[in-house]
Amino acid sequence: MRATALLAPTLREAPADAEVVSHKLLLRAGFIRRVAAGVYNYLPLSMRVLKKIEQIVREEMDRQGGQELLMPILQPAELWQESGRWDVYGPELFRLKDRHDRDFALGPTHEEIITTLVRGEVNSYKQLPLLLYQIQNKYRDERRPRFGLMRGREFIMKDLYSFDRDEKGLEKSYMKMHEAYTRVFQRCGLHFRPVEADSGAIGGSETHEFMVLAESGEASILFCESESCDYAANVERAAQINQPDNGKEGMNKLAEKETPDCRTVEEVTRFLGIPPQEIIKTLLYETDTEVVAVLVRGDRDVNEIKLLNLLGCLRVDLAGENTIKKVTGASRGFSGPVGLQGVKIIADLEVPSIVNAVTGANRDHVHLLNVNPGRDFSIDILTDVRMVEAGEPCPRCGQELKEARGIEVGQIFKLGDKYSKLLGATYLGESGKAKPIIMGCYGIGVTRTMAAAIEQNNDLDGIVWPAAIAPFHAVVIPVNTKDPEQVALAEKIYTNLTAAGVETILDDRSERAGVKFKDADLIGYPLRIIVGAKAVSENTFEVKVRRSGEVTVVPGDKLEQTVLEMLSDL
RNA sequence: CGGGAUGUAGCGCAGUUUGGCUAGCGCGCCUGCCUUGGGAGCAGGAGGCCGGGGGUUCGAAUCCCUCCAUCCCGACCA
Incomplete structure (x- = not known):
């Protein structure tokens, strides 16, 4: 490819409406252009990267026995109504009508379509297991598209669905995908970590997320620092170690204390001169159907995801002032479990071992001292409902947990029989009895992977592509395009490298050298080969590694071989 | 959806407070000269429904109303 023929419009200044580094660099380096919020044109450089990621994904899916197919983006409402998700999915589902006023959706995911397909075509246990996947555009009308390609409304995703006879088969498929995903992200040259995650609204039991580690990541993950332990979890999911009940020695007599205007844990600790660990924080949550009190140690935070799962409801919200007043008789900041009537009391595992705790008194400007769980109030549900923090012991091995962003x-995802039951996808077992097909679903955000790769691989000058997904492996830059010898030489090595299988771009623009260097850095080609005066006089070429900045002078007859060797190390 | 901000040439911005010449600057783009190892220089040039609509006014980028779009922060997600 010649630079003069390539549509790669680089910008000297980053567009003002880009904030995160991948978004800025994708725009500046001429990879994408915005069409609407969360909707982009993917220019030729992007397309090359996306194709490479897709190819890696394809190879790894196929290696595990996956079969590629293609399902429609445009999906009739009936299928979504049948699964119940036409109502449940909410405003994130893009909906439209055809000329006959029939409802359709743009597919955000394909459980409905594929389960219906398999329902019709698979009848016997002999046809299972199946791994079916596609790579195509997905549509989600995000509340807030942002960060460029990281959260778009239209994005490319690989989605694979596994169909098995039973849980054992699902486990096998799940492991295959775990391995496939690990290989995919390894081959893409990314630093990543599979982490335990919450299964959320899609339902199902076990789930792992694959996180590309980057400071700018939206997700916070906790992982065990021990070499031998591979525990890693999304903070939403991270579990705490079981707390020993260290007895109830030295319980003092319950007492009241005036605490004027002390509503927050911070205010109470300052006023009373005690550490927050001695406070039991009481938070009231409203669900669709009830109000519950959640108790955590004063220095901890409630994990609303854990609470949601515990209560099995769709939403929990912190109660408003009115509800608090109705339930406790006091205003916000003075709630406590002692004497609290009519609400379920859910306590975190740490709560029972707090001796002589401070809590709200359910009266304005009053707190209780020497509150002891069990003696002064009873707990309805004792469970893990708080956020685990870095520095706490790993729930698996006890070593310290570290934090990272991803x-x-x-x-x-292990889906189980959720969709097969909803949509009636069954097969006949050997016994001749119909059983629901056991399913799993597995997604990779292809466009997001491209953005994540940049988030993880960039410097002040631009993108630093891992060679496996770089748009081109190398750029050949003739320093002076007015020098016919340099140009001829550059043409020659461009031809030779291309013939040797190196994806090469020849920067044949009659720009000054500096301009070409800047663009090369910005676009992030892993290798740069400079054809200058010395190349003409001595037949030696400078090969510069984008990532390290290291320059190697290579004689002309060794060039292709050296470049190939260097690439295999990137 | 709540909160904040922005919309002027392909990109980055000034001008708007206090209405008034033909709407400016830098980069990029085109032509020519010159230059060619880190975004050079000189000269000439093209490019604007000042987000849209409505209003106030002798006169609106500027004031008022309204709609739209985009970005950032929160609750959701590949």
Whole structure:
């Protein structure tokens, strides 16, 4: 490819409406242009990267026995109504009508379509297991599209669905995908971590997210620092170690204390001169059907995801002032479990071992001292409902947990029989009895992976592509395009490298060298080969590695071989 | 959806407070000269429904109303 023929409009200044680094660089380096919020044109450089990621994904899916197919983006409402998700999915589902006023949706995911397909075509256990996948555009009308390609409304995703006879088969498929995903992100040259995650609204039991580690990641993950332990979890999911009940020695007599205007844990600790660990924080949550009190240690935060799962409801919200007043008789900041009537009391595992705790008194400007769980109030549900923090012991091995930030680029899910039951996808077992097909679903955000790769691989000058997904492997730059010898030489090595299988771009623009260097850095080609005066006089070429900045002078007859060797190390 | 901000040439911005010449600047783009190892220089040039609509006014980028779009922060997600 010649630079003069390539549509790669680089910008000297980053567009003002880009904030995150991948968005800025994708725009500046001429990879994408915005069409609408969360909707982009993918220019030729992008297309090359996306195709490479897709190819890696394809190869790894196929390696595990996956079969590629293609399902429609445009999906009739009936299928979504049948699964119940036409109502449940909410405003995130793009909906439209055809000329006959029939409802359709743009597919945000394909459980409905594929389960219906398999329902019709698979009847016998002999046809299972199946791994079916596609790579195509997905549509989600996000509340807030942002961060360029990281959260678009239209994005490319690989979605694979597994169909098995039973849980054992599902486990096998799940492991295959776990391995496939690990290989995919390894081959893409990314630093990543599979983490345990919450299964959320899609339902199902076990799920892992594949996180590309980057400071800018939206997700916070906790992982065990021990070499031998591979525990890693999304903070939403991270579990705490079981707390020992260290007895109830030295319980003091319950007492009241005036605490004027002390509503927050911070205010109470300052006023009373006690550490927050001695406070039991009481938070009231409203669900669709009830109000519950959640108790955590004063220095902890409630994990609303855990609470949601515990209560099995769709939403929990912190109660408003009115509800608090109705339930406790006091205003916000003075709630406590002692004497609290008519609401379920849910306590975090740490709560029972707090001796002589401070809580709200359910009266304005009063707190209780020497509150002891069990003696002064009873707990309805004792469970893990709080956020686990870095520095706490790993729930598996007890070593310290560390924190990192990540970008979720893939997720694997055990669905079980959820969709097969809803949509009636069954097969006949050997006994001749109909059983629901056991399913799993597995997604990789292809466009997001491209963005994540940039988030993880960039410097002040631009993108630093891992060679496996770089749009081109190398750029050949003749320093002076007015020098016919340099141009001829550049043409020659461009031809030779291309013939040797190196994806090469020849920067044949009659720009000054500096301009070409800047663009090369910005676009992030892994290798740069400079054809200058010395190349003409001595037949030696400078090969510069984008990532390290390291320059190697290579004689002309060794060039192709050296470049190939260097690439295999990137 | 709540909160904040922005919309002027392909990109980055000034001008708007206090209405008034032909709407400016830098980069990019085109032509020519010159230059060619890190976004050079000189000269000439093209490019604007000042987000849209409505209003106020002798006169609107500027004031008022309204709609739209985009970005950022929160609750959701590949």
